[in-house]
Amino acid sequence: MSKAREAKAAKIRQLMETEGDAVNTGTSGFNQGRYESVQTLDDYEGLKSEARAIKEDAIERLPELIDELRETVEENGGTLYIADDADDANRYIREVCKDKDAERVVKSKSMTSEEIEVNEALEHAGTEVIETDLGEWVLQVADEAPSHIVAPAIHKSRDAIADLFNETFDPDEPLETAEELTMFAREQLGELIEDADVGMTGANFITADTGTIALVTSEGNARKTAVVPDTHVAVAGVEKLIPTVEDLQPFVELIGKSGTGQDITSYISLLTPPVESPTVDFDDPDTPITDGETDRDYHLVLIDNGRMTMRDDDQLRETLYCIRCSACSNVCANFQHVGGHAFGGETYSGGIGTGWEAGVEGLDSAAEFNDLCTGCSRCTTACPVEIDIPWINTVVRDRVNRGDVSELDWLVEGLTPDEEPGGVSFQKRFFGNFETAAKVGSFFAPVSNWVAQSSISRNLMERFLGIDARRELPAFQRETLVEWFDARGSRVENPTRTAVLYPDVYTNHVQVERGKAAVRALEALDVEVVVPDVRSSGRAPLSQGMISTAEDHAHDVYAGLSEYIDAGHDIVVIEPSDLAMFRGEYEKFLPEQSFERIADSSYEVMEYVFGLLENGADADALSVVDGDEVAYHSHCQQRTLGLEGYTEAVLSDLGFDVATSDVECCGMAGSFGYKSEYYELSMDVGSELKSQFQTDETRDRTVVASGTSCLEQLDSLLSRPTQHPVQLVAPSR
């Protein structure tokens, strides 16, 4: 393994050991809470679309909204400062504190203030800064960085926090329970807030019409921070602006549910500073709070720091819609196992973190963790503003690839069958051009398989391609599905419909048996099948960030299928990740009409079988059983498309007793689990699926899974054979 890969593997291994359990418990709990909490909404999808539309409009009209906000803030008696970058913001905030002779600033939690590192800037200038969010305070005491954008100390267990407090503060009685730790922190911080000179908050949202800021919190520290001292500095990115107070409503309903799985957080503070509430001067403890005049000072510091450039960037603009709820972190299988210290950059972490880091810090910071997004797409339906987070990760990966051009790249470029310029690593090129490898592999099979499995080959593959030697390689079949079908021909006498079975690269070269089973199942239901020789979907290069190559595939696939679509045939797809291309990413590659035609004509194979049975096809022509027990693992992208239910329904209808896994992803994710730097993480993620299929209830069940990767992962996790569901239901000949 190369040194860089070894170092990355070691870092991930270390974080899995030290922080993985705490992060997994926390994020999995939030994620489960989200599923339950969003069900309380009458129209969850509608609310998300509403929130999305408000953000789209606000970012579109941002300069105009900033002008409006300036007027309202000044009219309210506050000051608006637009900071170009972190230094500019910090200089302004230092001056405010200097004017107030501030000895201590108390802060409520704000990722934007982490981004600009305002604490360090103020401390250099001699002002003490106290984080009052309990999680942030733990990290301040421990001198550690946040590992999660909402629950910053999620990587620390209760025991670790107790040890930290007991060592640092040496309390009379050692602290142990969460209750004791919380009350201790409440007391310590309460005193620090009482003497503070300036209160600094972030802002989750800012309304241009009234200059109202919304703070989403549960502890009450933001309320105290804003009301106790007479000076309030709010720090926020320019993207937090929305037009009106009423526009807050969908966000208030979505943010807690999407993030920590709470219907709503304890406090949504809506403040139009300077507020009328009296300050609470604990230096003068015996004068009633309402005696004397309240003279408050308010500074709103809006930070650009790359955001206006992101706004002009067609690919990164969507990042600005992010409301920092953390849903994409919590739902992400990789994040659940390593947390933000691996799956994060300078400031931001999780799926959307890549977009933020690329925009505010630069590609280098994004490149550090961008590979941890496997494109599984589970975050896209969790995101309350419908951001296509995997696409942002793909775009950033593409830019990282292109930015890293070495002298020898002209040579590689000339030799590889893709559309990419230099800079793409050998590893990414290999996986991106998997179709080429598969063609060669089938042509020389079985010799190619013997050679590939030899220890010398595995050694070379690990060294040059970073393919982990612990992974079993796919065995290429000598006869591809297309060749088999060409020789066999169609065998339906009175067809009711005609379907193209799309020969995805894995079904065509590796999992040929599931392709044959699909042909038999469809024919049994009176569907005439054709299996044309069409290029692979482009999923493989796309997942490596090779966007031009993927687009080239899309054009060829559409050209290869359009005549069949014109003839009114259906397109049946076995591999869910390819169907997800047709219904998803192809929108970015094809003219609108072409995309709609291929998306609307395409079906996942079990979805199609379900449709045939619903429309009167005879189920008895398939393999009907009496309560045979199966354990089914759907596929991440299949679940995102909402298709897992069809497989379950068909199997149940045919008499199978189905138990379905509920992990977000198997951990394999195409090439991800093959890469030596990620192999151990992949297996760690897979361990959850493994344990779900090894309970008393599931141990003896026949294992079926929809995706190629999932089947490969299950093969390495379990000692039982695995197969695609269509192989269970297809007649044997």
Place this chain on the structure above:
Amino acid sequence: MSTGTVATFEDSLERLEVGWTHTSSDELGDVLREVCDDPAVGVPLPFGAPLPEWVNTNPTPADLREAKAGVTAAGIGIADYGSVVVQGTPDGVEPVSLFCDRHVAVLRQSDIVSGMPEAFEWLGEEFRTGHSSAIIATGPSATADMGALVKGAHGPKDVHVVILDE
């Protein structure tokens, strides 16, 4: 506001483990006596029902620190969530509702709205006509940052809602 809205509000409070009491303006004092430990601080209610004399309505910072209960009005209640909207005013609603162990929010039954869209219609109007602060408060302050959910982080550990029936 229908009786259905009130029932929904009560269900939400139940879910949040927040206690509530229905009463009239005349009997408000008796109810407060039951739900407030001494010492109690408060802010006069804007809708006519007077607070009993034992509620200190002119608290100092030291009183806030010592108080076991803080009584304030709530502008509206939000049935779907069991939230009360606490409006910061010059007479100290925000600190009184924030610093004590128990926040007692007094709400007119007719001010309970069904959901967030209705609440924001009301809030938009309030903010545009010059109100500077409203906290949508749902249950007590809480944190999970210390390894388990704990009620009572920086703010009240407990909330009680008194619903004034007309």
